Amino acid sequence: MFRRRALRRRLAAGGAALGEAALRRLARALDAGPAGTACAPAAPAERLAVLRVLRHPDLRTLAELRRLPHCEQPQCCNPYHHSRLCEPETPPPPYSRIAMDDVKPKEHGENTQDARRTNHERLATGSLATDGEERQSWETEWCRLAYWELTQRVGRQFSVRVRAVDVFGGGGGTCAGRHGLCVDALDTKEPQVEQVRKTRAKIGLGVTLSLESDGVWLYNRSQEPVFVSSPALDAAAAKALLVWRVAPGHCLCIFDPSSPPPAVSLPHVGPVDPRSVRISFAKGWGPKYSRRDVTACPCWLEVLLAPPS
DSSP, X not given: OHHHHHHHHHHHHTTOOOOHHHHHHHHHHHHHGGGOOOOOBOOHHHHHHHHHHHTOTTOOOGGGEXXXXXXXXXXXXXXXXXXXXXXXXXXXXXXXXXXTTTOOHHHHTSOHHHHHHHHHHHHTTTOSOOTTGGGSOOOSOSEEEEEEETXXXXXXXXXXXXXXXXXXXXXXXXXTTOXXXXXXXXXXXXXXSHHHHHHHHHOTTOEEEEEETTEEEEEEOSSSOEEEEOTTSOHHHHHXXXXXXXXXXXXXXXXXXXXXXXXXXXXXXXXEOTTEEEEEESOOOSTTSSSOSGGGSSSXXXXXXXXXX
16 A cells, blocks of 8 residues: 555656556556566556656657557556667667677687678578578468577577567576567576676566567567667668667567568678568677677577568
């Protein structure tokens, strides 16, 4: 009861006045945290004020938010069920050389030049996630997922047929009961490389990938940023292989099946698969980063989108 009174006072100070039933549902949703699935409906006039008070103090309109796929109530005010739109207008700033010095060639057995060459050679085949699996016929899945640690793929491709899929870690039991791709379940052995071990422990709730009416959306539900490279983001990204930073609690449309990007070919690289998206957990890469190549990232994901029918 005391918690609800404190919550009511906090909301009232921000201009939101919820009824007792709505306040009780919101309190339960907050107790469940980011992994909770229960919605907390509220009157339209109260939703903006509640979300400002509890998570987004600088929120101007509800149009700046997008509900997560598992949210079932259009009028939900559970702050964990909303993601802030990420609009990649400019590439993120480069990491400092000092901050990136913890990635040494000895940690993954090859230098940056070797990793870049390996990536480019594989790009020419259309995708990094090969091993013959790309020759399998596509049936009802809309994408396939391949999880990598540095230059090594872990486990087999994961076919996705449901509209939304979670990719998450399993540390601390925070992801118990979730359905999707648990990276810890792919390899139960403790990673030998320290950077991989540390980064995998940070994945937590990870990301949600969702096929929606206006494209394929990525929702970052972890406590760390994720980094995305997709030829579909814009023409500049396709030509320069730029990498976009998606902060915790933010979302980004990473592909629009209705207007897929054209195939591109880069000098000294060859053709780049326009239907392949790369997502790195916690660590960025690219021309502006010390990690020049995705294969230098400790934990990353390749999303292979189904070919047009």
